[in-house]
Amino acid sequence: MDPQIDSPVIGHPSSDIYLPHPALITSMCSLTALDMLFEIHVPSPEVHTPSPGQFVEVSLPGIGEAPISVCSFSNHPHQFQILVRRIGNVTQALHQLQIGKSIGIRGPFGTTFPVDRELRKQNILFIAGGLGLAPLRSAIQYVLHRRWDYGKLIILYGSRTPDEQLFLEDLHDWKSRKDLTYLETVDRGGPNWKGRVGVITTLFSLLNLEDDPWSAIICGPPVMYSFVLRELRQRQIPNELIYVSLERRMKCGVGMCGHCQINGLYVCQDGPVFRYKDLIHLQEAL
Amino acid sequence: MSVKQISTNMLRGWIDGLLLQKTVIGPVQHQGHFRFESITSSDQLALDYDVTDLPPKKFLLPPREVMMTFRSSGEFQSVMEFHPFVLFGVHPYDMIAINQMDRVFSEKLVDIHYLTRRNACSIVALDPVAVAPHNFSGCMGTATVEKGWDLLLTPLPQDGYLLEIGTEKGNTLLHSIYELPDASLDQLQLREQRWNQNQKSMRRHELKCAPDDLPDLLEQNYDHPLWQEKSSQCLSCGACNIVCPTCYCFDIQDEVDWSLETGVRCRAWDGCLLRDFAEVAGGHNFRKQSAERYRHRFYRKASYLPKRFGEIACVGCGRCISACIPNISNPVEVYNQLVGE
Numbered sequence A: 001m002d003p004q005i006d007s008p009v010i011g012h013p014s015s016d017i018y019l020p021h022p023a024l025i026t027s028m029c030s031l032t033a034l035d036m037l038f039e040i041h042v043p044s045p046e047v048h049t050p051s052p053g054q055f056v057e058v059s060l061p062g063i064g065e066a067p068i069s070v071c072s073f074s075n076h077p078h079q080f081q082i083l084v085r086r087i088g089n090v091t092q093a094l095h096q097l098q099i100g101k102s103i104g105i106r107g108p109f110g111t112t113f114p115v116d117r118e119l120r121k122q123n124i125l126f127i128a129g130g131l132g133l134a135p136l137r138s139a140i141q142y143v144l145h146r147r148w149d150y151g152k153l154i155i156l157y158g159s160r161t162p163d164e165q166l167f168l169e170d171l172h173d174w175k176s177r178k179d180l181t182y183l184e185t186v187d188r189g190g191p192n193w194k195g196r197v198g199v200i201t202t203l204f205s206l207l208n209l210e211d212d213p214w215s216a217i218i219c220g221p222p223v224m225y226s227f228v229l230r231e232l233r234q235r236q237i238p239n240e241l242i243y244v245s246l247e248r249r250m251k252c253g254v255g256m257c258g259h260c261q262i263n264g265l266y267v268c269q270d271g272p273v274f275r276y277k278d279l280i281h282l283q284e285a286l
Numbered sequence B: 001m002s003v004k005q006i007s008t009n010m011l012r013g014w015i016d017g018l019l020l021q022k023t024v025i026g027p028v029q030h031q032g033h034f035r036f037e038s039i040t041s042s043d044q045l046a047l048d049y050d051v052t053d054l055p056p057k058k059f060l061l062p063p064r065e066v067m068m069t070f071r072s073s074g075e076f077q078s079v080m081e082f083h084p085f086v087l088f089g090v091h092p093y094d095m096i097a098i099n100q101m102d103r104v105f106s107e108k109l110v111d112i113h114y115l116t117r118r119n120a121c122s123i124v125a126l127d128p129v130a131v132a133p134h135n136f137s138g139c140m141g142t143a144t145v146e147k148g149w150d151l152l153l154t155p156l157p158q159d160g161y162l163l164e165i166g167t168e169k170g171n172t173l174l175h176s177i178y179e180l181p182d183a184s185l186d187q188l189q190l191r192e193q194r195w196n197q198n199q200k201s202m203r204r205h206e207l208k209c210a211p212d213d214l215p216d217l218l219e220q221n222y223d224h225p226l227w228q229e230k231s232s233q234c235l236s237c238g239a240c241n242i243v244c245p246t247c248y249c250f251d252i253q254d255e256v257d258w259s260l261e262t263g264v265r266c267r268a269w270d271g272c273l274l275r276d277f278a279e280v281a282g283g284h285n286f287r288k289q290s291a292e293r294y295r296h297r298f299y300r301k302a303s304y305l306p307k308r309f310g311e312i313a314c315v316g317c318g319r320c321i322s323a324c325i326p327n328i329s330n331p332v333e334v335y336n337q338l339v340g341e
C-alpha cells in the first residue's frame, strides 16, 4: 500500500493543493466593455513564476474559482497579468474589485508553449482568435524579450468586432515593428474600421509560408481550430510543429475532479498547451 | 501474515467493545435494502448482506465535505477531518474500489482532505456469503481482495469466521481481545474454497471477454451505433455515477454564512452523465449529446483510468444496473454487445 496512507498524516495546510495563496491586485485596466486586465502580486515563495501558456486558478471567497491564463511574461517573480472577460459569477465579481484588494491564487498549472525548448531558432506563426490572444501574449512577450533567439515571426489576430480588440498597446507595437509581421481582421467592421473584415483564415492568403519551415501556435474559440488547421495542412506545416491551447470546464486544476477531460487527457495537467500531433487521434479534442 | 479463528459471539463482543472507543460503520438492513451507517450495537450489523445501495466511499469522499473556511476579507484556511473510525464489513469489490481511490488521491499529487480521512479509517473487509442480483465481480477479478484492508473476515460454513490481520492498524483493533487461536489447515482450506466459490458464483452477468481486453475493445468501437442507441433513453440523471464505488469526480462550491463575513468552500459529488458537467460559461458544452456523456463513463472506467492506473475502474458491484431506471447502464451488456460482432 502507498506509504502515505499507512502512516497517519494530519494535514499541513501548505500541503493542501486546493488552498489558494493570498495575492494582491496591483493594477486594473479596462480593455473593452467586457475585458479587464489585472496585474497580480503573489508574495508567497511557493507560487513560482508562471511560464508562457500556463494558467492560474483565481479564487474569490464566497464566489468560487475560475481558471485564467497568465497573459504576460516577465522575469519579475511573483508578478504577472491576467485578462478577465466578464461572463459569469467569478469573472463578474473580479471586475467589481478595486486595486489593493486581495484575491486567492492557485497554480500556476499546466503545460507551456515550448518557447525555451523546441521553438528556439524557429519561425513561429501565432494565430489568435478573440480571448485566445491572452495566453498567446505570454509566449509573444517571451519571444520578443529574446528576439535574437528566434526566426521569423508572424502574428495573426482575429476579433469579432473592432471594439473587442484586446491589448491595443501591444497591437500598435507589433504593427510598427520591423522584426515581425502582424496581421489583423475583424468578423464585422464598423463605421471607423479601416482594416480587414473577414474571418481569421482569410489572412492566410496574404502570407507566403511555402519557402521556410514554420511552427504554429493557435488559441481561439472552439469553432476556430478546424478552419485554421485546414489552412496549416494546406501549407504543409507538420502536425508535430503545431501547438494549440485548449479550454475546458475546470474545477480543481490538478487532475482530480474530472471536469476538464478530453478523452483520457486532463486539460489542466496534460494541457492546456498540446502538440496537435498528440490530439489528432482524440475525437473529443477539436 | 497471521490468520486467526473467531466465533460469531466473540466477534459480536469484540465489535461492541470497539464501539466504546470508536465510531463503527457497517452494513445495516432497512426494508430489504442495506446501507453502510454508523452503528450503536453489533446486533445492527447485517453481515450476510449482498450489496449496499451506496458504496462505502461516502465515508471517505463524502457527498459534501468542507475543504476550507474563508473570511470575506480573503483568508482561506484548510479543514482536515481526522475522526478515527472503523469501516466494517467491506466486500472485496468495494475494497478494490477504495484501493483505486487511494491511488487517485495520492499517486501524482496528494489530496490531503481525502488522505486525512482515509488515514483515520480502519477497514475490516468481509468475504460475502450472498450474491447481489447484478454482481459480476467474479468476471472482473474483484470477487476476492488481497490488500487494502486492515483485517479480513471470511465466514466459515458452520459457525464463526477466519480473521486475517493485514496491518499493524488491524492488529491494534484487536487489542481488546485475548489471544485468538490460529486458523487450522482445514479452516484455511475452507477459506480457499469460499474464495473459489465466490469467484465462480459472483457472475450474475457473464462478461464475454477478459477485463484486460476492455481498453482495446473500446478503442475499436468509439463510433459504434450502440452509444447512440442505448443513450437515446438516458435521463441524464447521474444515478449511475452516484452509486458507483469508483466514481470520484467532484464539483467545488462556496457557501457563505448569514453574516456574509465567513463561509466554507466545499467539495461535492458530481457526475459526468449530468448535462452541464462539461459546459462552460457562455453556454458551450463540450459533451452536449447524452450519447457523448454516456460513452464517456464507459471509456473512463475501462480505458482512460486503466491507461493511467493500470486497473479497470469497474469492480462489478452491479449498483449502476439496479440504479438505472431505463435499464441501459449494465456494463456487461454494453461490453458484450461490442464483443459480439
Ligand SMILES: Cc1cc2nc3c(=O)[nH]c(=O)nc-3n(C[C@H](O)[C@H](O)[C@H](O)COP(=O)(O)OP(=O)(O)OC[C@H]3O[C@@H](n4cnc5c(N)ncnc54)[C@H](O)[C@@H]3O)c2cc1C
Residues within 6 Å of the ligand: A055, A064, A065, A066, A067, A068, A069, A070, A071, A082, A083, A084, A085, A086, A087, A088, A089, A090, A091, A092, A131, A134, A135, A246, A247, A248, A249, A250, A251, A272, B279, B280, B281, B282
Ligand atoms: C486553461 C484556461 C484558461 C483560461 N483563460 C482565460 C483568460 O485568460 N481570460 C478569461 O477571461 N477566461 C479564461 N478562461 C475561461 C474562464 O475560466 C471562464 O470564463 C470562467 O471560469 C468563468 O467563470 P465564472 O464563474 O465567471 O462563470 P460561471 O458560468 O459562473 O461558471 C461557474 C464555474 O464553471 C467553471 N467554468 C465555467 N466556464 C468555464 C470555462 N470557460 N473554462 C473553465 N471553467 C469554466 C468554472 O469553475 C467557473 O467558476 C480560461 C479557461 C481555461 C480552462
Ligand code: SF4
Residues within 6 Å of the ligand: B240, B243, B244, B245, B246, B247, B301, B313, B314, B315, B316, B317, B318, B319, B320, B321, B331
Ligand atoms: S460501473 Fe457499475 S458495476 Fe462497475 S463499479 Fe461502477 S457501479 Fe459497480
Ligand code: SF4
Residues within 6 Å of the ligand: B233, B234, B235, B236, B237, B238, B239, B240, B241, B273, B294, B323, B324, B325, B326, B327, B328, B329
Ligand atoms: S442511471 Fe441510466 S438514465 Fe441515469 S444517467 Fe445513468 S445511464 Fe442515464
Ligand code: FES
Residues within 6 Å of the ligand: A249, A250, A251, A252, A253, A254, A255, A256, A257, A258, A259, A260, A261, A266, A267, A268, A269
Ligand atoms: S480541472 Fe479538475 S481534473 Fe482538470
